[in-house]
Amino acid sequence: VKLFFNIFKPKIGLIIETEIWPNIIFYAHKLNIPLLLLNARLSEKSFKSYLRIRALITPILNKFEYILCQDIDSLNYFKQLGYKNNSDVVNNIKFDIINSNKSTLDKNFFTQYIFNKKIVIFASTGNSEEEMILSCLTRPFDYLIIIVPRHPERFNEVELLIKKYKFNYQKRSDNLPILTTTEVFLGDSMGEMFSYYQMADLAIMGGSFIEHGGQNIIEPLYFSVPVIFGQSMYNFKKVSSDSLKYNCSIQVNSMKEAIDSINNLLIHEKTLKLLKDNCISFIKYFTGGSEKIFRIIQMNYLNKTSKNIKD
Numbered sequence: 001v002k003l004f005f006n007i008f009k010p011k012i013g014l015i016i017e018t019e020i021w022p023n024i025i026f027y028a029h030k031l032n033i034p035l036l037l038l039n040a041r042l043s044e045k046s047f048k049s050y051l052r053i054r055a056l057i058t059p060i061l062n063k064f065e066y067i068l069c070q071d072i073d074s075l076n077y078f079k080q081l082g083y084k085n086n087s088d089v090v091n092n093i094k095f096d097i098i099n100s101n102k103s104t105l106d107k108n109f110f111t112q113y114i115f116n117k118k119i120v121i122f123a124s125t126g127n128s129e130e131e132m133i134l135s136c137l138t139r140p141f142d143y144l145i146i147i148v149p150r151h152p153e154r155f156n157e158v159e160l161l162i163k164k165y166k167f168n169y170q171k172r173s174d175n176l177p178i179l180t181t182t183e184v185f186l187g188d189s190m191g192e193m194f195s196y197y198q199m200a201d202l203a204i205m206g207g208s209f210i211e212h213g214g215q216n217i218i219e220p221l222y223f224s225v226p227v228i229f230g231q232s233m234y235n236f237k238k239v240s241s242d243s244l245k246y247n248c249s250i251q252v253n254s255m256k257e258a259i260d261s262i263n264n265l266l267i268h269e270k271t272l273k274l275l276k277d278n279c280i281s282f283i284k285y286f287t288g289g290s291e292k293i294f295r296i297i298q299m300n301y302l303n304k305t306s307k308n309i310k311d
Contacts, residue, residue, distance in 0.1 A: 001027050012301050015064075017041050022060055029063040034301055036066040038293055039093045040074055043234060047077040058082035066300075068293055071238040088296075091289035092239060097222045118143040118201040118266050121225075123193065124150040124215040125206035130158045132209060132255035134165040134184075143266060144178070146196055148187035150206055150215065155188040162186060197223040201272065202265060204258050205229040214240065221248055222283050226265070226275035228258050242286070248278035 001023050013028045013035040015021075020037070028035050042050075050057045061067070061083045069075040070092040078087065120143050122133055130147060137145070149158050155171075162169045162184050170178060171186040178185065187196060197203065203220035205227055207213060213235030217227045227249040233240040243249040252258045265272045 005031055005033075012036070012297070014038055014297075018046065020057075020060060025060055025063050034065045035063060036068065036297065037064045038068050039289070040067050040069045040078065041071070041092075042069075042074040042077040043237070044073075044077075045234065047081070050081055054081060066296065068296065070289075073238065090292040090296075091286050092218070093289045093293065094216060094218045095222075095283060095286045096288070096290040097219065119146060119199050120144070120202045120204065120262055120266075121146040121148065121187075121196050121200040121220075122204045123148050123196070123206055123220065125158075126150055126210050126212050127154070129206050129209050129255070130161050133204075133259075134161060134167065136256050136259045137165075137167075138259075139183075141183070141263070143201075143262075144185060145183065146185045146187055146200070148193065148196060152188070152190060155186070159186055159188070193219065194223070197225050200225050202262055203227045204262070207235075208232050209255050209258075217243060217249065218283075221279045224276045224279040226250070226272070226279060228252060228261050230254070230258070243282060246278050246282040246285075248275055248282045250275075 005027055010028075010033055013024070013033050015025075015035065015037050017039050018041060025035060058081055061078065061081060062085060064083075064085060066086045066088075067075075067078050067083060068088055068090045069078070070089070072089050075087055075089055122129075122145065125133070125147060126149075130149065133145075133147065147158060147162075149155060155173075159169075159171060167184045168179075168181050169184040169186060170176065170182050172189040172192070197220045200220070200223075203217075203225045205215055205217050205220075207215045208230035209232070211232050214229055214233035215236075217229065217236060217239060220227050221243060227243065229240060229249065229251055231251070231253060233251075240249065240251070244251060250261055252261060265275070
C-alpha cells in the first residue's frame with residue numbers, strides 16, 4: 001500500500017459502495033489524500049455487524065471527507081455508527097447505465113423468436129434455482145426460456161439438469177442459430193447479459209428464490225424488461241421496493257408463482273405493455289446520481305488539483 005502511494009501519488013481517493021479497506025484508508029489519511037465513499041450502501045445486516053465493532057469502525061469512517069449514499073437508510077446507518085463529516089443521498093449510480101455493449105451475440109440467433117415467440121430470461125440464477133425453474137415448467141409453453149447461471153463454474157451442472165428434465169435445449173457456447181424446437185437456451189457465456197435483456201420480454205431475477213439477497217434488477221429495467229423476483233432481495237432492498245411502487249416489477253412467494261405470473265403476463269399483453277412503460281418512468285426518475293457525485297468532486301477537489309478541468 002505504501003509503495004502504491006509513493007509511486008502514483010494520488011490526489012484523491014474514491015471508494016465505491018462498502019469497500020472499506022482500513023490500511024488504504026489509514027495511509028491515505030496520513031498522506032492528506034481526501035477520501036470519498038461513493039454509492040455507499042449499508043444493509044441492516046451489515047449495520048448490526050458494524051455496531052459490534054463500533055469502536056474500531058467509527059474512526060475509520062471518519063477518515064472519509066464525504067459519504068455519498070444510495071439511500072436514506074444507509075445514510076442513517078452511517079450516522080448511527082458515528083460518522084460526523086459531509087454526507088448526502090445521491091441515488092444509486094447503477095441507474096446511470098451507458099450501453100456500450102460489445103457482445104458478439106448475433107440477433108439472428110433469436111430472429112425467429114423475436115417475431116413468433118416471447119423470450120423469458122432467468123438471470124443470474126443461483127444453486128438450486130435452476131431445478132426449481134425446470135421442475136415448475138409445464139409443457140407446452142409458447143415462449144423461449146433463457147437460463148443464465150450466475151457462476152460460470154456451474155454451466156455444466158445446469159446443462160445436466162436441463163437434460164435430466166428432458167427439455168429440448170441449446171447452449172450459447174455451441175454458437176448455432178436457435179431451432180424452432182428449442183425450449184430452453186443455456187446462456188453459458190460471460191459479458192452478454194445486455195444482449196439477452198435487449199431481446200427479452202420478461203426477466204426473473206436469480207438469487208431471490210434462495211436466501212441469497214437477489215441480484216441487480218436495474219439492468220433489465222433499463223431495457224424496459226419487467227422483472228419478477230422472489231422474497232429474498234435484501235441486497236437490493238431499496239431498488240426492489242421502489243420498482244414495486246412504480247409497478248414495473250412483481251414480487252412472488254415461490255418459483256411456481258413466478259411461472260404462473262409469466263404465463264399470465266404473456267397472455268395479457270396490455271398488462272405487460274403497462275409494466276414495460278413503467279420501467280421507462282422508473283429508470284428516468286432515479287438516474288443522475290453519477291452527475292451529482294461528479295459535481296461534488298469537481299467543486300470541492302478537482303479545481304484544487306488540476307488546472308484543466310473538462311466535463
